[in-house]
Amino acid sequence: MIRVPTAPAAHLVFDLLAWGGGLALGMVLYRWRLRPIAERVASRVGGGYFLALALGAAPGAWLAGSLNSLREHAPALSHSVAGALVGAIVGVEIYKAIRGVKGSTGGLFVGSFSVGVVVGRLGCFFAGLLDDTYGSPTRLPWGVDLGDGIARHPVQLYESASMSAFLALYLVGLARRAPWAMRRGFYVMCIWYGAQRFVWEFLKPYPKLIGPFNVFHLLCLGLIVYGWLYYAADLAREQAQERALPVPGADDEPVRGLS
Numbered sequence: 001m002i003r004v005p006t007a008p009a010a011h012l013v014f015d016l017l018a019w020g021g022g023l024a025l026g027m028v029l030y031r032w033r034l035r036p037i038a039e040r041v042a043s044r045v046g047g048g049y050f051l052a053l054a055l056g057a058a059p060g061a062w063l064a065g066s067l068n069s070l071r072e073h074a075p076a077l078s079h080s081v082a083g084a085l086v087g088a089i090v091g092v093e094i095y096k097a098i099r100g101v102k103g104s105t106g107g108l109f110v111g112s113f114s115v116g117v118v119v120g121r122l123g124c125f126f127a128g129l130l131d132d133t134y135g136s137p138t139r140l141p142w143g144v145d146l147g148d149g150i151a152r153h154p155v156q157l158y159e160s161a162s163m164s165a166f167l168a169l170y171l172v173g174l175a176r177r178a179p180w181a182m183r184r185g186f187y188v189m190c191i192w193y194g195a196q197r198f199v200w201e202f203l204k205p206y207p208k209l210i211g212p213f214n215v216f217h218l219l220c221l222g223l224i225v226y227g228w229l230y231y232a233a234d235l236a237r238e239q240a241q242e243r244a245l246p247v248p249g250a251d252d253e254p255v256r257g258l259s
Contacts, residue, residue: 001151004144006128014123021119022112029111033174037182041105045096049105052095053088060087068206068215081117082197082219089190089226103234106186113189114167118160125156135203153203162196183238187231194223 030038064083089106096105124133128146135153137143143151166189173181180188198220206214 002142002144004126004128004146006126006146008127008130010126010128011123011131014119014126018116018119018123022116025115026108026112029174030108033177033182034108038108041108044101045099045105049092049095052091054091056091056094057084057088060084060090063087064215064219080216080219081120082193082216082223085113085190085193086219086222089223103237104184104186104230107182110170110185110189111167113193114163114170117163117193118167121156121160121163125154125160133204135200136205138203155200155203158200158203159197162200163193166192166196179238184231184234187227187234190223190227191231194220194227198224 061079061081061084064086065080068080092105096102121133124131128134129148133156134146135155137150138153139151140153142154144154145151170181170185170189173185198217201214201216201220202212204214206216209215209218
């Protein structure tokens, strides 16, 4: 068992680092690869886009976190990054449907969100038991003692490592201008984030909602389904656009040798 020094203030410190790091990486990626995409999106969505995002993310974060917390032995208001992501998606997709906007508009946020999770989960880890994101007891040699003398799964580190791996692959995809990263990176992120967190939720002592699943299991399933369906739809749209491009034929060749 590994004893970990904890302090509640660590959460705020790492939250600030997460916000700063996410903003910095977002600006770098914008200048490096995403400027043309971001400009096309901005011309289509209008200023109400960010209002819809905020109006979805804020209540989503508090509703999901509080619903889970209120079912525990010590209920309290809380917030959740998974709930914020789901709420933001709902708000934005409703707004896009009203505006008639097709395709992904979240590509600019992929790097920022990923860094936010990577760094933010470290804050959850070092904040200790009061953060209420700790893992279930384990006998594995890397179990951590967060102050109660019980070896637990370091689920916060599992999630941080998982999103670090995704971020690395995403940056490679951007460097190669891969369509999955350039055009559909947000959908891939939703699938990855939802899948990895779905697994880690089995290692947390959260109250069950339906069978073996807690609130976050259901949110993560929603993210996976959303990402998969929208990825497939955008891929089909891209392929249709490619088939619609005119192909030069014999009649398009310049006529030579005429006098």
